[in-house]
Amino acid sequence: MFDQVMARIAGRFRRVEPRAAARSYLLGLLSGVERKNCWQLAEQAGHTRPGPMQRLLRCARWDADAVRDDLRAYAAEHLGTDGGVLVVDETGFLKKGRSSAGVQRQYTGTAGRIENAQVGVFLALATSRGRALIDRRLYLPEHSWSTDPERRNTAGIPETVQFATKPRLAEEMIEAALDAGIGASWVTGDEAYGQDPQLRAALEARGIGYVMAVACSMRVRINHGRTSVRADTVAGRLPATAWQRRSAGNGAKGPRYYDWAWIRIGTGNHRHLLIRRNRSTGELAFYLCWSLTEVPASELVRVAGVRWSIEECFQAAKSQVGLDHYQVRHWTSWHRHITLAMLALAFLTALAADAARERPADAHQLARSSDPITLTVPEIRHLLAALFNPPAVTPTRPLHWSNWRRRHQATARRSHYRRRTASEPTG
Template identity: 35%
Template sequence: MSLVFDVTADQLTPQGRQAVQELAAEEIASLAEELVAYHQHFAPLFYRQEQREWAAIYLRGLLTADVARKNVEAMALHLLGVGPHAERQVRALQQFIGEGKWDDDAILAEHQRLVNETLGEEDGVLIVDGSDFPKHGGHSAGVAPQWCGHMGKKDNCQAGVFVGYASRKGATLLDRRLYLPESWFAEDHRTLWQDCQIPDEIAFQTKHELAAKLVEKIMASGRIRARWVVCDEGYGDSPAFLQRLEATGLWYLAEVPRDTKVWPLLEMDGQSERARPSSWIHPQVPSRKGPAPRRERLHPSSPAKVPLEDLAKQWPASAWQRFRLLEGHKGPLVADLLVLRAILPLDRLPGPEVWVVIRRKVSGSSEEPEWKFYLSNAPLETPLATFVRVSGMRWPIETCFAECKGELGMDHYELRFWRGWHHHMTLVILAHHFLVRWQQRLNQREGDLAPDNHAALARPN
């Protein structure tokens, strides 16, 4: 069995990459044995012996380098041969992954426990993100013309919501959920709904709601250590979503759109502090001419909200601090950081007091600088260096997606059923973590006990 090694090699130290390239035959055999042992963590959670066997075969197929297109047929024929029973074996593997009645939740619960053993740290970071899968035709669960990040435009695709985990030790995925667009809840989709075997109890939920539910489920389980949760502006644009994250006890650092408006608590000179929002609420005064106001409203003399982009450009150069960041595979970048306190609007009224973190990429050209804006509910005593580090902890999930799609067949599936999509993603997640564990052991063998591959290093410049 030839396993995928290049997926992990480019993340290792130079010594670790060399160790992968120089694996002897007996070490490859040891790796195959390690996969068998890894599968044993999950085997008891399948209901029947044949399910355990098919799960082992599917994992092997995902991890086998010389299967170019990792759909069910290609993996089955490669691993089981093309003899007289080949067609029956293909159908059996197809049924296992597409319709098999085994419990994803139990499998992922054990997976998260193992991730905590492998990567867990007290200040670990949950990462919320989406990944999209272009599809031809409209007969697979959730397929619809919608924004497809993979294509960079609106296209026919399935959209998945994912939660990952990152620490100084590495990163992997924790959970997933297929998004069903509103069009799938219309009457003209009922036949298609039944054909895709979507459970009747599934109700429409936005991507924000799906993501919040996944995070809440992970935190309620207590299986994994985490202190932070991060997301891009596709999720950070919802104050209701941020409230749900805060309710889990996590500190969020959420990227938000540049036109997000807040009430800054400091004037632009950085010295004088504005009045607190208790004075901004207009009292509810009953009127003799009509009913009492149903809701509070802003006092006419309350200050105006300020878009974050305008706020960033009005602060003097002396207020910024410069850092050198190591982020992603792009190498180091230099950025100026500014943090300040502000009031976040909630239902058009003053909401929670939050941190605003603004990052301005330093470029040698005369082009408009690249800005990123974040909100955070972290404690008042949180140092700037912590925000800098955590701001770089969102990109590891992009690396996970790239590895899963490039090497593990995450987007190679040809499955139309609701259950099949989730089963496939579950086993891809397990395969990825297997490689992360093996990478960690290679690093330990080379004396690099705690690689900081997936952490943004914040160094004052």
């Protein structure tokens, strides 16, 4: 299956050298290397220097967006479209300095606070067979980057790339996925995307349903009323009989049960406000829902529960295939590393999906069986790391790399000291 993945993307590389480097890079991402940056991936591949990996990300001639298209089609083929949901969300990449494309002090959920970071907006495909990241956009802050030509040029940001809000980036990715034939019936996302009326209107225009989280302050019209009411006010007026206990899907510890209520809003029959209540704390969450045809409340609850699958994708991508291990600053390099990491994760997800096909579907049969659980993404990567492990090497190679790293680090330290000394005022 790995050879099939490489055959799928081989035509995106004009020369054999970057094609071979891409294969080594992907194998390195699937390996047990502690930090999946160019240095360690080059050492893993048996190179004497990181040059081939760095050239692959920076200046080799290949189209990361075309590989992204291959990845998207590959994920759809292996995950199918059964109950397909497109999930949009963002994740942060903590950075030092101010030279990396798109970096600035901004809030990121990765740290849970304002930090110096890059932010990527991602699209995931979630079906009954699994989930995978299928598209990505690097968010470019408006004031610190969009209006600074010199900074943009240094980071390699194309002139055609202009400021776009995160919902606009999400809309671009969703439109591209639908145009490519991804057979998803729903879109879901958190408040940052649910609060955007233009994104919701674009989805309705495409005839794709959505279950989008919104703030408690969102105002809705109920009972065909002319005045709007806050969502939390609506929830406070509901009788006890309006709440139903339903599962939002299985988690690590079993079904995730919440209390749910739904209310028709607007003037049509296909708009709803869905409200989730935590059974222990009473905390409320709100979702605006729209569908082309009338659907039961259970379907809206299912889609709302799928939203968390993209968080699982981020966790797996960062812990298993080094999504956030890169040490690059250039716009092109970021997109290339992220795309290859997404492809590595999609490969693992496809293996897990294919392995699950051979398992019995009856949960009771599984409970009575002494068989282990189906293969997971972390377990598959662990097995592949053993299978793809390079042969034993003499002490010469690790000693060579140790010397190379320390010489490089010494050069970097001298440069930092020289820059720091030059900036200090003289007596």
